[in-house]
Amino acid sequence: xxxxxxxxxxxFLVGQYPNGPLGGLALTVLLAALALLVSLPLxxxxxxxxxSPYRAIRWPVTAGVYLVRGVPLLMVIFWAYFFLPSLTGHKxxxxxxxxMALVVFDSVYLAEIVRAGIHGVPKGxxxxxxxxxxxxxxxxxxxxxxxxxxxxxxSLVNQFVATIKATSLxxxxxxxxxxxxxxxxxxxxxxxxxxxxxxLALAYxxxxxxxxxxxxxxxQRTHTVRVSA
Amino acid sequence: MLHFDLNLLRTGQYHDLLVSGLLLxxxxxxxxxxxxxxxxxxxxxxxxxPLRLLRSLGWLYVExxxxxxxxxxxxxxxxxxxxxxxxxxxxxxxxxxxxxISAVVALTLYTAAYMAEDIRSGIRAxxxxxxxxxxxxxxxxxxxxxxxxxxxxxxxxxPPLLSQTxxxxxxxxxxxxxxxxxxxxxxxxxxxxxxxxxxxFAFATSAYLLVSLAITGLGAWYHxxxxxxxx
Numbered sequence: 001x002x003x004x005x006x007x008x009x010x011x012f013l014v015g016q017y018p019n020g021p022l023g024g025l026a027l028t029v030l031l032a033a034l035a036l037l038v039s040l041p042l043x044x045x046x047x048x049x050x051x052s053p054y055r056a057i058r059w060p061v062t063a064g065v066y067l068v069r070g071v072p073l074l075m076v077i078f079w080a081y082f083f084l085p086s087l088t089g090h091k092x093x094x095x096x097x098x099x100m101a102l103v104v105f106d107s108v109y110l111a112e113i114v115r116a117g118i119h120g121v122p123k124g125x126x127x128x129x130x131x132x133x134x135x136x137x138x139x140x141x142x143x144x145x146x147x148x149x150x151x152x153x154x155s156l157v158n159q160f161v162a163t164i165k166a167t168s169l170x171x172x173x174x175x176x177x178x179x180x181x182x183x184x185x186x187x188x189x190x191x192x193x194x195x196x197x198x199x200l201a202l203a204y205x206x207x208x209x210x211x212x213x214x215x216x217x218x219x220q221r222t223h224t225v226r227v228s229a
Numbered sequence: 230m231l232h233f234d235l236n237l238l239r240t241g242q243y244h245d246l247l248v249s250g251l252l253l254x255x256x257x258x259x260x261x262x263x264x265x266x267x268x269x270x271x272x273x274x275x276x277x278x279p280l281r282l283l284r285s286l287g288w289l290y291v292e293x294x295x296x297x298x299x300x301x302x303x304x305x306x307x308x309x310x311x312x313x314x315x316x317x318x319x320x321x322x323x324x325x326x327x328x329x330i331s332a333v334v335a336l337t338l339y340t341a342a343y344m345a346e347d348i349r350s351g352i353r354a355x356x357x358x359x360x361x362x363x364x365x366x367x368x369x370x371x372x373x374x375x376x377x378x379x380x381x382x383x384x385x386x387x388p389p390l391l392s393q394t395x396x397x398x399x400x401x402x403x404x405x406x407x408x409x410x411x412x413x414x415x416x417x418x419x420x421x422x423x424x425x426x427x428x429x430f431a432f433a434t435s436a437y438l439l440v441s442l443a444i445t446g447l448g449a450w451y452h453x454x455x456x457x458x459x460x
Contacts, residue, residue: 070441071434072402074413079434082417083426165298172406179300186308194309201297201305208296 001195008185012203015176023176025203031095031170031177032163035102036156042103043110048140050115061111068108074169077101081173094175098167106163113155117148150222157215161208168204178203237428243419247432250415255440257329257401257411261336262394268337269344276349287345294342299403302339307331307407332404340397347393351386352378385457391448398440412436 015023022030049061068076080101085091092100121144129139171179182200186193237243275287294302307328311319322330355378363377364370405413416433420426 066442066445067438070438070445072399072413072437074402074405075430075434075437078413078417078420079430082420083430086426161296168298168300169403171300179298179304182301183304194305194312197301197305197309201301204297204301205293209292212296 004195012181015181024181025178028167028177031167035099035106035163036160039103039106039110042107044114046107046111047114050111051118065108065111073105073166076104077169094173098170098175109159113152117152118144120151121147153222154215154219157211161211164208234428237425238432243423246415246419250412251436253410254401254412257332258398260333261340261397264337265340265344268341270348272341272345273348291342291345294339299339299400300406302335303407306335328407328409331407332409343393344390347389348386351382354385355381384455387451388448391444395441395444
């Protein structure tokens with residue numbers, strides 16, 4: 001296994017990078033971070049729509065959330081990769097396809113996190129803001145969301161972990177993220193599959209375990225802040 | 230505009246492929262559920278054990294499984310693990326449906342880690358005083374568990390277990406990467422054979438969605454029928 005690391009570690013981490021497109025673990029992290037960043041405002045908008053007092057807004061968004069949560073992510077990727085080109089007439093590259101699928105998926109899951117965050121803010125806060133003369137949107141923006149987002153912080157880090165795990169599905173459309181690179185290394189060395197895939201699992205573990213510990217630490221920290229405030 | 234050919238899905242070889250994929254997906258999910266539930270319960274008990282060593286073992290299992298994507302688990306169990314087996318066992322395995330067996334192993338280990346956490350938090354949600362009270366009434370440890378703790382724990386555990394089953398159902402689609410001929414695999418096969426991506430994916434999407442909504446509905450019904458009691 002040590003020889004394997006010595007030969008392939010650069011390829012594993014960044015793919016063909018300076019001489020070719022970025023890949024490997026770096027692409028995995030970049031894709032997950034970008035997906036979360038793009039879907040965060042969308043998720044907040046959808047989350048607000050889920051708790052909206054207007055049925056015309058609440059119902060279609062709720063239906064959309066159930067639809068996306070009811071199908072596997074792989075299905076969304078397949079639609080984007082195979083079906084979209086026949087509609088638009090030109091093929092989207094793997095990175096953009098994956099980013100699109102992840103944004104659709106993440107924003108729906110974030111919407112539920114935002115909804116829970118909003119529900120976690122005591123009702124008295126809304127009543128107080130409304131009685132001070134703030135409108136619905138101003139109440140949300142100035143009073144509810146700042147508090148809700150703070151409760152959501154640990155869940156957001158967990159969603160980042162989930163997104164990192166989800167990027168592995170890019171493998172199936174040939175995106176050169178870390179699982180795909182591992183499979184390529186596997187075909188090159190070909191008698192050491194166990195070592196290659198153990199390394200892959202270890203790489204994911206270090207990344208995700210570190211992040212989930214960070215989420216746990218954040219949870220402890222925001223908890224004490226909330227209690228003392 | 231595209232033409233949607235419903236007949237393609239009603240009869241013929243493509244119909245047969247898609248239906249056989251759906252059946253295999255359901256089988257995968259069913260087998261995994263039956264295997265993962267007891268394993269999950271055992272791991273939950275490990276994590277609640279009074280012995281530190283057993284607790285750490287349970288913790289190690291859950292953390293090491295949950296922080297690695299299912300895809301990596303599948304690749305490991307399909308390409309990596311059989312390498313380590315003795316030749317006789319390897320031959321026996323390859324004579325059978327090695328793809329499906331690897332998928333069931335990976336899915337079971339993965340799902341059990343999540344179910345263990347649900348079961349553990351369900352048991353922990355029962356206040357400790359309940360145990361103390363029933364012990365004070367003269368019930369033994371097993372009777373306390375069976376008559377007092379578990380009935381209350383199950384009530385709060387079933388909804389998260391159902392949503393875990395929903396995740397399992399969706400996760401079966403990932404088994405396509407190691408060539409298990411389940412629904413997603415057949416949909417892709419029909420797509421590449423007929424170039425009718427809309428029809429193939431519409432079938433798969435509605436099948437996934439219908440089963441998912443059925444599981445969600447079951448959860449909602451349970452929640453309504455057996456609401457969580459607050460002590």
